[in-house]
Amino acid sequence: MSDGGTSRAGVFEREGARKTAEGLTYLSGFGNEHSSEAVPGALPEGRNSPQRAPLGLYAEQLSGTAFTEPRAHNRRSWLYRIRPSAAHPAFTRTDNGAIRTAPFTESVPDPNRLRWNPLPEPVPGTDFLAGLWTLGGNGDATQRSGMAVHLYHANSSMDRVFSDADGELLIVPERGGLLLRTEFGLLHVEPSQVALIPRGVRFRVELLDTASDGGPSPTARGYVCENYGAPFHLPDLGPIGANGLANARDFQAPVAAYEDVEGPVEVVNKFCGNLWTATYDHSPLDVVAWHGNHVPYIYDLRRFNVLGTISYDHPDPSIFTVLTSPSDTPGLAGVDFVVFAPRWLVGEDTFRPPYFHRNVMSEYMGLIQGAYDAKAEGFVPGGGSLHNMMSAHGPDRETFDRASAAELKPQKVDDGLAFMFETRWPVTLTPQAARAEHLQQRYDDVWQGLERHFRPLH
Numbered sequence: 030m031s032d033g034g035t036s037r038a039g040v041f042e043r044e045g046a047r048k049t050a051e052g053l054t055y056l057s058g059f060g061n062e063h064s065s066e067a068v069p070g071a072l073p074e075g076r077n078s079p080q081r082a083p084l085g086l087y088a089e090q091l092s093g094t095a096f097t098e099p100r101a102h103n104r105r106s107w108l109y110r111i112r113p114s115a116a117h118p119a120f121t122r123t124d125n126g127a128i129r130t131a132p133f134t135e136s137v138p139d140p141n142r143l144r145w146n147p148l149p150e151p152v153p154g155t156d157f158l159a160g161l162w163t164l165g166g167n168g169d170a171t172q173r174s175g176m177a178v179h180l181y182h183a184n185s186s187m188d189r190v191f192s193d194a195d196g197e198l199l200i201v202p203e204r205g206g207l208l209l210r211t212e213f214g215l216l217h218v219e220p221s222q223v224a225l226i227p228r229g230v231r232f233r234v235e236l237l238d239t240a241s242d243g244g245p246s247p248t249a250r251g252y253v254c255e256n257y258g259a260p261f262h263l264p265d266l267g268p269i270g271a272n273g274l275a276n277a278r279d280f281q282a283p284v285a286a287y288e289d290v291e292g293p294v295e296v297v298n299k300f301c302g303n304l305w306t307a308t309y310d311h312s313p314l315d316v317v318a319w320h321g322n323h324v325p326y327i328y329d330l331r332r333f334n335v336l337g338t339i340s341y342d343h344p345d346p347s348i349f350t351v352l353t354s355p356s357d358t359p360g361l362a363g364v365d366f367v368v369f370a371p372r373w374l375v376g377e378d379t380f381r382p383p384y385f386h387r388n389v390m391s392e393y394m395g396l397i398q399g400a401y402d403a404k405a406e407g408f409v410p411g412g413g414s415l416h417n418m419m420s421a422h423g424p425d426r427e428t429f430d431r432a433s434a435a436e437l438k439p440q441k442v443d444d445g446l447a448f449m450f451e452t453r454w455p456v457t458l459t460p461q462a463a464r465a466e467h468l469q470q471r472y473d474d475v476w477q478g479l480e481r482h483f484r485p486l487h
């Protein structure tokens with residue numbers, strides 16, 4: 030691909046595109062009508078599908094929403110490519126590996142509070158796809174509702190190309206940088222950033238060698254929310270005003286870059302829960318120009334504008350929502366992506382860490398770095414916890430004792446980056462997650478020893 034490192038083709042940078050420190054150029058904004066061409070003149074002017082597309086390219090539309098959805102939600106892009114996507118042989122079934130898809134029916138939904146350590150080391154030669162391991166989820170991919178929680182642990186770059194017809198993929202790296210070679214161009218995503226690959230977009234994940242000391246080959250680890258429902262979008266801000274939380278201009282889409290590769294390329298397609306494979310006679314990452322709003326993107330969580338109380342009480346974590354996928358009930362998300370980013374705590378006469386609670390929503394939490402303010406220990410980077418619908422949780426005993434006695438001076442919480450996939454439906458585990466060796470055995474104990482302090486006044 031034309032990323033400057035290889036000689037396949039050049040990248041033409043459009044005016045207004047910005048170059049990053051990694052040398053990649055991005056287009057900024059969320060939900061924009063972006064456009065980009067790797068070769069000047071590749072984008073048709075004034076129409077999507079001229080009789081003959083420029084430079085002998087094929088014009089093709091990729092839809093992310095139904096043609097008829099309201100304009101405000103409508104997502105589609107036009108791709109101008111060397112060969113139409115239709116030019117491929119039949120797909121045949123291939124091994125699903127550790128990937129599972131909703132409906133999740135192999136286990137009984139579990140009301141217990143559950144916590145996992147990080148995934149074990151992958152065997153050598155594990156690429157992103159082989160390293161994807163499904164924890165659980167809800168809904169039904171064939172109904173385009175619900176979500177799945179996956180983790181990945183990889184030590185090898187993909188040679189093959191992947192696309193997911195079942196949903197969009199929100200990738201949350203915890204360890205190791207990734208280079209995502211997509212139909213729309215290149216994205217570089219590091220821990221503290223997230224990447225989103227829209228439904229159906231073909232991509233390849235390469236591991237970036239960040240071990241500059243010539244040490245062992247890189248491994249990449251992280252989390253993926255597969256969203257079968259409506260595409261993630263920015264939450265409304267209501268009384269917050271016109272700015273705040275994740276700002277639209279901080280989302281970055283790639284500029285067009287293509288592979289002009291003739292020869293066998295394996296393409297794996299996830300469709301209604303199964304992996305299907307076909308060997309193309311060319312690379313499908315052959316889009317020379319594109320325009321539209323159904324695009325992959327990255328977002329740096331450190332750009333999140335964290336809001337909180339400046340008087341008292343601990344606000345609900347909905348104020349930390351980065352992206353939301355609405356369900357058919359207004360205000361009730363199929364899944365929210367929420368980040369707990371560095372922030373100041375200044376609440377007066379307030380128990381400052383997350384409160385004890387039982388939530389109608391179900392909460393899967395992961396840790397990208399450092400520690401989380403509700404858990405003194407045991408919740409570690411690369412691990413995760415699941416607090417399903419109505420399960421009672423909150424600060425562990427140590428955190429409760431500490432925060433109840435703390436002097437309430439302004440306090441900077443800046444030693445960690447945690448996130449939550451919060452969903453309206455309970456998360457049912459896969460058998461591999463329910464029986465995993467890295468499932469912690471005595472998580473309930475963190476709430477043991479919370480003594481009674483009740484002293485009725487006589």
Ligand SMILES: O=C(O)Cc1cc(O)ccc1O
Binds near residue numbers: 343383388
């Ligand atoms: O359980 C958690 O740690 C997530 C969470 C954080 C918070 O600040 C308030 C409620 C909540 O569910």
Ligand SMILES: [Fe+2]
Binds near residue numbers: 388
């Ligand atoms: Fe919670």
